Amino acid sequence: MAAEQPKPQTRKPVLLSKIEAFQDIVTTAVIIPKEDGVISVSEDRTIRVWLKRDSGQYWPSVYQTMSSKSVASRSLVIYIYIYIYIPEFILAEDYNKMTPARTYQAHQGRVLVVLFVLEMEWVLSTGQDKNFTWHCSESGQQLGTYRTAACVSGLQFDVETRHAFVGDQSGQVTILKVEQDSCSMVTTFKGHTGNVTALCWDPGQRVLFSGSSDNSIIMWDIGGRKGTAIELQGHNDKVQGLCFASHTRQLISCSSDGSIVIWNMDVTRQETPEWLDSDSCQKCEQPFFWNFKQMWDSKKIGLRQHHCRKCGQAVCGKCSSKRSTIPLMGFEFEVRVCDSCHESITEEDRAPTASFHDSKHSIVHIHYEATTGNLLTSGTDKVIKVRIGCCASPLVGATHWWW
Numbered sequence: 001m002a003a004e005q006p007k008p009q010t011r012k013p014v015l016l017s018k019i020e021a022f023q024d025i026v027t028t029a030v031i032i033p034k035e036d037g038v039i040s041v042s043e044d045r046t047i048r049v050w051l052k053r054d055s056g057q058y059w060p061s062v063y064q065t066m067s068s069k070s071v072a073s074r075s076l077v078i079y080i081y082i083y084i085y086i087p088e089f090i091l092a093e094d095y096n097k098m099t100p101a102r103t104y105q106a107h108q109g110r111v112l113v114v115l116f117v118l119e120m121e122w123v124l125s126t127g128q129d130k131n132f133t134w135h136c137s138e139s140g141q142q143l144g145t146y147r148t149a150a151c152v153s154g155l156q157f158d159v160e161t162r163h164a165f166v167g168d169q170s171g172q173v174t175i176l177k178v179e180q181d182s183c184s185m186v187t188t189f190k191g192h193t194g195n196v197t198a199l200c201w202d203p204g205q206r207v208l209f210s211g212s213s214d215n216s217i218i219m220w221d222i223g224g225r226k227g228t229a230i231e232l233q234g235h236n237d238k239v240q241g242l243c244f245a246s247h248t249r250q251l252i253s254c255s256s257d258g259s260i261v262i263w264n265m266d267v268t269r270q271e272t273p274e275w276l277d278s279d280s281c282q283k284c285e286q287p288f289f290w291n292f293k294q295m296w297d298s299k300k301i302g303l304r305q306h307h308c309r310k311c312g313q314a315v316c317g318k319c320s321s322k323r324s325t326i327p328l329m330g331f332e333f334e335v336r337v338c339d340s341c342h343e344s345i346t347e348e349d350r351a352p353t354a355s356f357h358d359s360k361h362s363i364v365h366i367h368y369e370a371t372t373g374n375l376l377t378s379g380t381d382k383v384i385k386v387r388i389g390c391c392a393s394p395l396v397g398a399t400h401w402w403w
């Protein structure tokens, strides 16, 4: 008899462990791949390595205290950004020793994002000096620098084509072609009305996700080559982090109100239509309030203009009195639709394509580890939580762990 598949949208997140020893917020933490370990970097100025003991609890293994605030780390070689420097540590294979290796003097202002590209042996970084720089992690030499339009808070890199994606505080994403010692601007994506707060690149499908303080996520389909950009509306607050689970094709996003949303990216979504312009309702033909001529001719009162989110038509309030979710257009919340579109949306169309979870505290950082499928979050409660992820890796076994 075939095993019954649990429904992906109904399971609750399963909390595996908590790490609660911090004096301040953990700004970055990573699950050590293939190990039951975590590296954490906290505003309490500590960089710590935690290993999971047989009891299931994480115990401190080794730590360093920095003289100034540190805000990030990456995998086995640890890169921290403290004010204007990026110190590098090498972690012993048994995780019991952390040795300072080098310090990159990368920026003239606070370092904002650091990304280590193992394949290139590059350390990419952005800072408050509005510079994007890259260093060779072998020699420690700075290879190049590029001035960005605004402070960059999201950074991703495509190894195959050597493109860097930089998301900035003006809300745009700039695509840079990075050579060994030079870099040129390829194009710019504009779509957010707030800061870009997080970026996530899926090299398999060649899709870039950008999260913003405007509460939305945009999926930029680069691989599709048609210029498709799909907005995902499922957060009520600033999007703070994004991760993509490629083997289950799920996007995990978190926001400052503590919600974690897991998006099924295995469905085909449509772009939202452009909003149409009209001087009168495109359903009942009543004039909008600026259309004095028609108001006078027909002796009618001018109405306020609204737009149907499904067809984009300009409609009056009476002709768009109903609300609906349109998950396949990215609207997981109810939005305004015109009456005829409301009739055309079936119950099946309304089936959510994302699941929503409350972590109870504002999340500042998330990290997804693909080999175990575990998800790590850290929040304003100064606690790191490790949860069973979306799906166990095919390498580990065929068991599906749904949320």
Ligand SMILES: [Zn+2]
Residues within 6 Å of the ligand: 281, 282, 283, 284, 285, 286, 315, 316, 317, 318, 319
């Ligand atoms: Zn109308």
Ligand SMILES: [Zn+2]
Residues within 6 Å of the ligand: 308, 309, 310, 311, 312, 313, 337, 338, 339, 340, 341, 342
């Ligand atoms: Zn409509």
